[in-house]
Amino acid sequence: MNHVINAVCVKCGAEHEATPDLTTCRKCGGILDIRYDYDRIRRDIGPDALKKRTDLSMWRYREFLPVREDSLPNPATGKGSSVAALPRLRVGWSPFYRADRLAREIGLKTLYIKDDGINPTASLKDRASAMAVVKAAEAGAKTIACSSTGNAASSLAGNAAAAGFETYIFVPERAPKGKVAQLMMFGAHVISVKGSYEDTFRLSAEAIEEYGWYNRNAAINPYLMEGKKTVSFEIAEQLDFHMTDYVAVSVGDGCTIGGVWKGFKDLYNAGFIDRLPRLISVQAEGCCPINRAIAEGKDWEPMEENTIADSIAVGVPRNPDKALNAIRESNGVVVNVSDDEILAAMRLLGRTCGVFAEPAGATGTAGVRKAVETGLIEPDASVVSIVTGSGLKDVANAMKAAGEPLTIEPSMEVLRTHI
Numbered sequence: 001m002n003h004v005i006n007a008v009c010v011k012c013g014a015e016h017e018a019t020p021d022l023t024t025c026r027k028c029g030g031i032l033d034i035r036y037d038y039d040r041i042r043r044d045i046g047p048d049a050l051k052k053r054t055d056l057s058m059w060r061y062r063e064f065l066p067v068r069e070d071s072l073p074n075p076a077t078g079k080g081s082s083v084a085a086l087p088r089l090r091v092g093w094s095p096f097y098r099a100d101r102l103a104r105e106i107g108l109k110t111l112y113i114k115d116d117g118i119n120p121t122a123s124l125k126d127r128a129s130a131m132a133v134v135k136a137a138e139a140g141a142k143t144i145a146c147s148s149t150g151n152a153a154s155s156l157a158g159n160a161a162a163a164g165f166e167t168y169i170f171v172p173e174r175a176p177k178g179k180v181a182q183l184m185m186f187g188a189h190v191i192s193v194k195g196s197y198e199d200t201f202r203l204s205a206e207a208i209e210e211y212g213w214y215n216r217n218a219a220i221n222p223y224l225m226e227g228k229k230t231v232s233f234e235i236a237e238q239l240d241f242h243m244t245d246y247v248a249v250s251v252g253d254g255c256t257i258g259g260v261w262k263g264f265k266d267l268y269n270a271g272f273i274d275r276l277p278r279l280i281s282v283q284a285e286g287c288c289p290i291n292r293a294i295a296e297g298k299d300w301e302p303m304e305e306n307t308i309a310d311s312i313a314v315g316v317p318r319n320p321d322k323a324l325n326a327i328r329e330s331n332g333v334v335v336n337v338s339d340d341e342i343l344a345a346m347r348l349l350g351r352t353c354g355v356f357a358e359p360a361g362a363t364g365t366a367g368v369r370k371a372v373e374t375g376l377i378e379p380d381a382s383v384v385s386i387v388t389g390s391g392l393k394d395v396a397n398a399m400k401a402a403g404e405p406l407t408i409e410p411s412m413e414v415l416r417t418h419i
């Protein structure tokens with residue numbers, strides 16, 4: 001951790017030592033942000049040395065990550081502490097595609113798709129959960145717990161299973177079957193809560209307090225976002241450190257967009273990129289408390305959780321401060337999309353790119369399309385759209401988007417009448 005300075009409260013500015021079991025500010029309960037010594041990073045690693053690394057996972061950016069030096073295997077000797085020796089899933093270095101056909105269809109000059117559905121448990125949340133497992137190991141914990149709309153849960157369960165941790169996981173009853181199936185398969189203790197995500201979160205917080213489990217709740221644990229930011233490191237590296245004008249992502253709790261912004265700012269501060277992209281924050285029309293706050297220039301207020309995009313159906317966001325900061329600081333734009341527009345974007349990603357996204361995974365792309373259509377962004381702009389989760393997680397909505405196949409008798413005669 002010799003590149004980490006400390007953790008600073010985004011609300012009151014109080015500084016905290018970056019211990020592995022850090023949660024929220026001890027003074028005011030605000031969310032903490034990990035601070036780095038960028039001069040030191042700059043001295044230790046530059047873009048050219050980074051490009052030569054052979055570790056094709058999120059850990060290739062070790063100088064920018066808040067883990068102890070010996071928690072990762074030493075690249076030269078392969079050795080480290082017992083934490084480094086823990087088996088782990090290969091998280092990160094997800095595919096990055098230039099999407100010319102999709103760009104043409106939506107009237108945009110340059111579009112890239114970063115497919116984070118191609119992670120071991122099939123969502124971007126693996127980046128946060130992989131970090132949580134390492135920090136839990138550093139803290140000497142045996143059991144990790146979280147509440148989640150689904151993907152944080154399934155990613156924690158999978159990453160913890162690989163490393164040999166026990167997990168307690170709280171999900172709202174509405175979580176799609178694919179995600180719950182993953183939890184059960186990874187051997188988690190699963191508690192399905194009859195209530196909203198808000199109810200689920202509250203129960204998990206009380207249980208974590210009572211049983212002393214390691215806390216992987218979004219926003220409470222400041223290290224999670226440090227894992228999520230690695231998606232931006234990869235995007236920048238995959239663009240050879242020449243950033244696009246915009247980066248689009250879907251927003252629920254706000255940790256992902258906050259992490260995306262932190263990643264780009266880290267690279268900017270360490271001199272790897274010479275300009276920052278503007279963020280496109282995309283939410284569902286039926287649940288858009290963050291975007292509404294930006295659009296109306298007011299504080300955020302709770303909303304109902306009314307969308308098929310379950311991963312971003314978050315009426316009471318857990319990380320509004322960092323999300324709002326990220327959008328404002330980047331001079332970002334906000335777009336809300338309907339469920340029909342999300343389903344259309346799922347079809348479009350599938351048909352033009354061969355990328356299969358869950359509803360929240362395609363929401364960013366739905367937002368890009370709408371932003372071009374409504375003139376919010378210029379047709380000659382360059383954009384990266386992050387696909388945050390795989391469509392295999394939510395087959396019911398995929399069928400809703402794409403329809404049913406042709407079903408016939410096994411006969412050429414019948415087939416000919418259809419082709």
Ligand SMILES: *Cc1c(COP(=O)(O)O)cnc(C)c1O
Nearest residue numbers: 151252253254255256311388389
């Ligand atoms: C969690 C999640 C998001 C949104 O991330 P937040 O940190 O909640 O804003 C978007 N898409 C998918 C697939 C997710 O799982």
Ligand SMILES: [Zn+2]
Nearest residue numbers: 009012025028
């Ligand atoms: Zn504080």
